[in-house]
Amino acid sequence: SGGSLVAYAEAKTYSGSHGHIAHADATASDGGHALSEVVPKKKKLVLLGTGWAGMSFLKNLNNPTYEVEIVSPRNFFVFTPLLPSVTCGKVEARSIAEPIRNIIIKKNVDISFSEAECVKIDPQNKKIYCRATIDSHSKGEEEFAVDYDYLIIAVGAQVNTFNTPGVMENCHFLKEIDDAQKIRKNVIESFEKASLPSLSDEERKKILHFVIVGGGPTGVEFAAELHDFVNEDVVKLYPKVKDLVKITLLEATDHILNMFDKRITNFAENKFGRDGIDVKLGSMVTGINENEISTKARGNGKTSSTPYGMVLWSTGIGPRPLIKEFMKQIGQGNRRALATDEWLRVEGFDNIYALGDCATINQRKVMEDIAEIFRKADKDNSGTLTVKEFQETLDDICERYPQVELYLKNKQKRNIVDLVKEAKGDAAKQSMELNIEEFKAALSEVDSQMKNLPATAQVANQQGAYLAKCFNRMEECEKNPEGPPRFRGTGHHRFHPFRYRHLGQFAPLGGEQTAAELPGDWVSIGHSSQWLWYSVYASKQVSWRTRALVVSDWLRRFIFGRDTSGI
Numbered sequence: 001s002g003g004s005l006v007a008y009a010e011a012k013t014y015s016g017s018h019g020h021i022a023h024a025d026a027t028a029s030d031g032g033h034a035l036s037e038v039v040p041k042k043k044k045l046v047l048l049g050t051g052w053a054g055m056s057f058l059k060n061l062n063n064p065t066y067e068v069e070i071v072s073p074r075n076f077f078v079f080t081p082l083l084p085s086v087t088c089g090k091v092e093a094r095s096i097a098e099p100i101r102n103i104i105i106k107k108n109v110d111i112s113f114s115e116a117e118c119v120k121i122d123p124q125n126k127k128i129y130c131r132a133t134i135d136s137h138s139k140g141e142e143e144f145a146v147d148y149d150y151l152i153i154a155v156g157a158q159v160n161t162f163n164t165p166g167v168m169e170n171c172h173f174l175k176e177i178d179d180a181q182k183i184r185k186n187v188i189e190s191f192e193k194a195s196l197p198s199l200s201d202e203e204r205k206k207i208l209h210f211v212i213v214g215g216g217p218t219g220v221e222f223a224a225e226l227h228d229f230v231n232e233d234v235v236k237l238y239p240k241v242k243d244l245v246k247i248t249l250l251e252a253t254d255h256i257l258n259m260f261d262k263r264i265t266n267f268a269e270n271k272f273g274r275d276g277i278d279v280k281l282g283s284m285v286t287g288i289n290e291n292e293i294s295t296k297a298r299g300n301g302k303t304s305s306t307p308y309g310m311v312l313w314s315t316g317i318g319p320r321p322l323i324k325e326f327m328k329q330i331g332q333g334n335r336r337a338l339a340t341d342e343w344l345r346v347e348g349f350d351n352i353y354a355l356g357d358c359a360t361i362n363q364r365k366v367m368e369d370i371a372e373i374f375r376k377a378d379k380d381n382s383g384t385l386t387v388k389e390f391q392e393t394l395d396d397i398c399e400r401y402p403q404v405e406l407y408l409k410n411k412q413k414r415n416i417v418d419l420v421k422e423a424k425g426d427a428a429k430q431s432m433e434l435n436i437e438e439f440k441a442a443l444s445e446v447d448s449q450m451k452n453l454p455a456t457a458q459v460a461n462q463q464g465a466y467l468a469k470c471f472n473r474m475e476e477c478e479k480n481p482e483g484p485p486r487f488r489g490t491g492h493h494r495f496h497p498f499r500y501r502h503l504g505q506f507a508p509l510g511g512e513q514t515a516a517e518l519p520g521d522w523v524s525i526g527h528s529s530q531w532l533w534y535s536v537y538a539s540k541q542v543s544w545r546t547r548a549l550v551v552s553d554w555l556r557r558f559i560f561g562r563d564t565s566g567i
């Protein structure tokens with residue numbers, strides 16, 4: 001536990017002594033040698049995590065004045081958007097993993113890597129405590145402490161079971177490469193098992209009942225992959241059991257793919273209906289045992305239990321134990337992710353940054369900014385704006401806060417009139433002028449949404465690149481602060497605040513069809529978007545090596561079908 005590690009670290013009297021800092025100190029105190037040999041001590045930057053945020057930070061960092069130490073339980077980066085493709089053998093696991101040392105070796109920065117997980121952060125002493133994740137037989141060596149000047153927390157999140165009984169013991173998850181490989185093995189084994197001669201049809205049906213809990217992008221993509229696999233490969237390879245396969249998708253809310261445009265949601269629901277995927281909306285899972293999954297209908301409270309062969313649990317994410325513990329330590333105990341300011345600094349700390357899925361930007365200033373925009377638009381100081389002026393104001397806000405635009409688009413509220421009508425009810429029909437309070441009321445729902453950016457690779461990737469650029473220009477920016485004047489001066493930061501740019505999102509729906517939602521309210525669904533998906537994901541690979549592997553996997557699948565060996 002974290003506690004025993006602290007005790008252990010104290011017993012060993014670590015004195016700022018892991019890795020290269022000690023080396024710098026030794027140089028400085030090297031007997032009678034001239035002082036001219038003393039190299040200024042590099043600032044130590046510790047990075048936790050080698051996922052999207054960590055990898056992007058690392059790839060973009062090129063300031064050799066830092067000494068970087070990476071701590072992560074895995075020594076590779078995973079291209080998570082292709083994990084669902086691994087579950088049914090479309091892409092090989094190896095093809096979407098890039099060894100972190102391949103990235104380190106190309107950098108002109110002093111970087112070291114430890115395959116370990118951080119188990120405790122001690123901000124007072126600027127120290128983290130770590131435990132190696134590789135087997136170590138020599139006692140004690142598997143635990144160590146690292147000092148830092150700057151700490152960058154990019155540890156991602158973990159699956160959220162919402163404390164539903166039996167989920168941990170009986171479900172599959174799809175978060176890591178291991179998970180995808182386990183699912184793949186289980187899928188193939190299910191077909192082999194169902195083909196054994198000793199079973200009854202009832203038993204076969206149970207084994208071949210695949211249940212997916214959660215109608216978000218991952219659940220939907222897995223359902224589509226599985227359906228394609230059954231249609232394209234199982235029919236040929238396991239003809240006797242092909243008609244016994246059932247895929248059920250359970251979603252607690254009223255629609256799948258909630259975060260997508262309504263047109264995409266409708267198309268996906270209709271397509272799955274035609275494909276024979278049983279989409280059960282408003283269906284809450286209440287428990288899972290070895291044989292059955294129990295659900296409760298949201299509308300009428302009716303409960304039912306269904307036998308299953310395999311369940312994938314994909315309902316969202318929650319904080320990792322390290323983050324939960326750290327939040328408690330720093331008084332953020334009741335949050336779902338670490339709160340940072342717009343410069344990605346953990347609230348209350350100048351030298352600790354958090355990004356990606358483990359963090360959320362606390363944008364308390366959003367409403368103040370909006371009020372400021374309102375006041376500027378109110379040229380005659382009347383305290384009211386016409387709807388036309390509101391629309392222009394809203395455009396201004398959308399430009400500054402892409403989350404607002406994203407939210408309005410997702411809710412199909414493309415113009416202010418809809419928002420105003422909603423806030424004022426019938427009164428809006430009589431008066432199409434609003435004062436600031438009414439305007440704020442119209443935006444209040446948006447305000448609560450604006451606080452959270454989506455937990456996506458796109459956000460993590462942009463945050464990593466942003467932070468690396470800040471560190472690259474740290475000294476220069478200290479001398480010449482940039483950003484709007486109101487952000488300069490004491491208490492503020494030297495850099496422009498982080499701004500997210502939404503580049504669009506994809507939802508692969510199977511049958512070589514993908515739904516694409518791109519900036520500018522552009523929605524495209526079908527085969528052409530599938531080709532766009534192939535090209536975007538090929539181009540977004542982090543190295544030419546993984547790009548070549550992924551593209552050759554796709555070609556292999558087109559020519560020879562999926563690999564059904566289950567290894």
Ligand code: FAD
Pocket residue numbers: 048049050051052053054071072073074080081082083084116117118119154155156157174175176218320322355356357358455456457458459460
């Ligand atoms: P991660 O990428 O999860 O990386 C976290 C890193 O921290 C890992 O290296 C982990 O080993 C390490 N770590 C964990 N604990 C510790 C510890 N205690 N100490 C040190 N290191 C630690 N997003 C999109 O934008 N588009 C998509 O199409 C998409 N598809 C997805 C499909 C799937 C199946 C999944 C699971 C996610 C998908 N996402 C997608 C979401 C995206 O993967 C995440 O938002 C993204 O990975 C978040 O990046 P991160 O760096 O915060 O965390």
